[in-house]
Amino acid sequence: MSLLLVIEQVLNGLQFGVMLFLMAAGLTLIFGVMGLINLAHGSLYMIGAFAAAAVAGATGSFLLGLISALAAAAAMGAIVELTVIRRLYKRDHLDQVLATFALILIFSEGTRWVFGSFPLYLDVPNWLSGPVTLPGGIEYPAYRLAIIVVGFAVAAGLFWMIGRTRIGIQIRAGETDREMIAALGIDIDRLYTLVFALGAALAGLAGALVGAIQSVQVGMGEPVLILAFVVIVIGGIGSIKGAFIGAILLGLTDTLGRSFLPVLFGTVMDPSAATAVGSALASMLIYILMAAVLIYRPTGLFGRV
Amino acid sequence: MILKNFALAAVIAALTGTTALAGGHSDAAKVGMITTLSGGGAGLGIDVRDGFQLALKMAGAENVELVIEDDQRKPEIAVQLADKMIQSEQVDVMTGIIWSNLAMAVVPAATAQGKFYLSPNAGPSALAGKGCHPNYFNVAWQNDNLHEAAGAYANEAGFANSFILAPNYPAGQDALTGYKRFYEGELAGEIYTKLGQTDYAAEIAQIRASGADSVFFFLPGGMGISFLKQYAASGVDLPVVGPAFSFDQGILQAVGDAALGVKNTSQWNKDIDNEANAAFVAAFQEEYGRLPSLYASQGFDTANLLLSALEKAPVSDADAFRAALKEADFASTRGNFSFGPNNHPIQDIYVREVIQEGDVFTNKIIATALTNHSDAYAAECQM
Structure with missing residues (x-):
């Protein structure tokens, strides 16, 4: 186990973490501002990936694909908010879970109806394909490096927007006291639609970015959705900062656990048993992390008490 | 009252009598197909269904009534x-x-209730060995088969230090066991990944650091697409070998260039040279407007096996029908095909290479990995 391998795995963990952040940011904003549990967030991730694959396939331009992923997911988010989600704010969480679960089924079968049952093709653009050599002689895929950069840029942009802009103040105010800001003359319905579309756009971006290195297929969003929920529980529901720290923590824990736990067990038991025990434990690791965080901070790392 | 019931019973008896007469042709059969038509693995079920229906259509078989349901x-x-x-x-x-x-x-x-089951795909080891049943026929392969062929190919290709990985579930464990059963070299590493995992950066980094000379993987469906794309982008350029499941026609277009030149093992390919296969490939393309996958060929063969048995014996005569199935007297798209003592196939398994024809990615056969291959569990089967 060389230092180079450790550094490469840390980069992998970071990349995984920022992807989770893009998903979790929207989820936590929507929960924080509107108090809504949105299970269909994974479907918006899928819509982003399909839009990117369709447009990139038709035009040959990956950037156009990315832009249309953002647009399609945001538009779909706004439509869903206006037609379905809006009716759910006053209902209890069980109704929200049921309704957004129905949305998952509708989106999945609708996507299959439009695009068919076979996975679509979306590849990284030529100018980002292949590995780059980092200082220290580490070969690392250029595209993954680009994902890390985009992820950090989006995070910085979100922090700036929430902390420094008028709309950010409205969002924070909406989290704290929604009646009050409505009374102050802010159009709360428009704010909700905007926040929902923003969260959807981030999920769509994540879907498009990941679609290029994974497979674009129906149902791709649900496994990520579960991880995104783990992230916001660890980070504290409603907190963007918590989502960021939680996502990076989860990405690193999962990646490093997967790669080094079997090796660690290999020092005390025979290789095939170590592989079995190590990989079993590695897949539990993030949930153990979540449980540990909840024991010490029941509201998550940055949750309000 | 009693009279009324009696009359009713008589009417029912008469009715059932007529139905029995109407359905009395000896070659009629009702077939129940349970397959995956929605959700992540739908492509496979759709191919099996389409292949099966195509065979019925080509044979003009009106004696078979097909009921199809989606198991999700x-x-x-x-x-x-x-x-x-x-x-x-x-x-x-x-x-x-x-x-x-x-x-x-x-x-x-199902078999315990006296039904016949013809498997067009799944071949778990539990049903091939001690759990075998006279009414259960597998028309595809025993799960280990294609992996065993990959191991045999690895020896031939001179691989001496393989890195192997598969998802952590029964078929994944069968896969690595199957590969190791035939592969004679050293193992540079052995990893079980999470089922449904889509990011393989951590595993690819380990492959890079392991000093392996080749990679064997079994990652069906979307997992394989993700792995191959990420592997191609990583700059690791060790030769890769795997079973056909990650290189089937439905998936290749989504993988694209990343799969070109990869060797994979399969019991079927569209270029196997026999009349039945040529007719199947042409008819499938005409009917559905896409190239058939190995799953489609398995569905097609399953239907033809059924039709061949129905010609010889009615389903109602279970013993005769079973014997007729066992003869496997049909023109398989794979050429030689027969059943072993545990009702699992004895067949050749080929090595294929991924090529590009025009702008379509597909496979061509480059060698035969195993000839008249049976499976490792046949000896345990008592029936």
Whole structure:
């Protein structure tokens, strides 16, 4: 186990973490501002990936694909908010879970109806394909490096927007006291639609970015959705900062656990048993992390008490 | 009152009598197909269904009534559907299941109730060895087969230090076991990944650091697409070998360039040179407007096996029908095909290479990995 391998795995963990952040940011904003549990967030991730694959396939331009992923997911988010989600704010969480679960089924079968049952093709653009050599002689895929950069840029942009802009103040105010800001003359319905579309756009971006290195297929969003929920529980529901720290923590824990736990067990038991025990434990690791965080901070790392 | 009931009973008896007469042709059969038509693995079930229906259509078989249901890749739903088909639809023969865990939930119960089951895909080891059943026929392969062929190919290609990985579930463990059963070299590493995992950066980094000279992987469906794309981007350029499941026609277009030149093992390919296969490939393309996959060929062969048996014996005569199935007297798209003592195939398994024809990615056969290959569990089967 060389230092180079450790550094490469840390980069992998970071990349995984920022992807989770893009998903979790929207989820936590929507929960924080509107108090809504949105299970269909994974479907918006899928819509982003399909839009990117369709447009990139038709035009040959990956950037156009990315832009249309953002647009399609945001538009779909706004439509869903206006037609379905809006009716759910006053209902209890069980109704929200049921309704957004129905949305998952509708989106999945609708996507299959439009695009068919076979996975679509979306590849990284030529100018980002292949590995780059980092200082220290580490070969690392250029595209993954680009994902890390985009992820950090989006995070910085979100922090700036929430902390420094008028709309950010409205969002924070909406989290704290929604009646009050409505009374102050802010159009709360428009704010909700905007926040929902923003969260959807981030999920769509994540879907498009990941679609290029994974497979674009129906149902791709649900496994990520579960991880995104783990992230916001660890980070504290409603907190963007918590989502960021939680996502990076989860990405690193999962990646490093997967790669080094079997090796660690290999020092005390025979290789095939170590592989079995190590990989079993590695897949539990993030949930153990979540449980540990909840024991010490029941509201998550940055949750309000 | 008694008289009324009696009259009713008489009418019912008369009615059933007529139906029995109407359905009395000896070659009629009702077939229940439970397969995956929605959700992540739908492409496989759709191919099996399309291949099966194509065979019926080409044979002009009006004697077979086909009931199709979608199991959504969920064992509990497959069990419900199987009960419905056996109890209320009263099918004679069942088929269609793609996934081994679903097959394990449905097949033993169905065969125990006297139904025939023809597997167009799943071939778990539990049903090939001690759990074999005279009414269970596998028309595809035993799960280990293609991996064993990959191991045999690895020896031939001179690989001496393989890195192997598969998802951590029964078929994944069967895969690595199958590969190791034939592969004679050293192992540079052995990894079980999470089922459904889509990011393989951590595993690829380990492959890079392991000093391996080759990679064997079994990652069906979307997992394989993700792995191959990420592997190609990583700059690791060790030769890769795997079973056909990650290189089948439905997936290749989504993988693109990343799969070019990769060797994979399969019992079928569209360029196997025999009349039945040429007719199948041409008819499938005309009917559905896409190239057939190995799953489609398995569905097609399953239907033709059924039709060949129905010509010889009625389903109602279970012993004669079973014997007729066992003869496997049909023109398989694979060429030589027969059943071993455990009703699993004895067939050749080929090595294929991924090539590009125009702008379509597909496979061509470059060698035969194993000839007249049976499976490792046949000896344990007592029936």
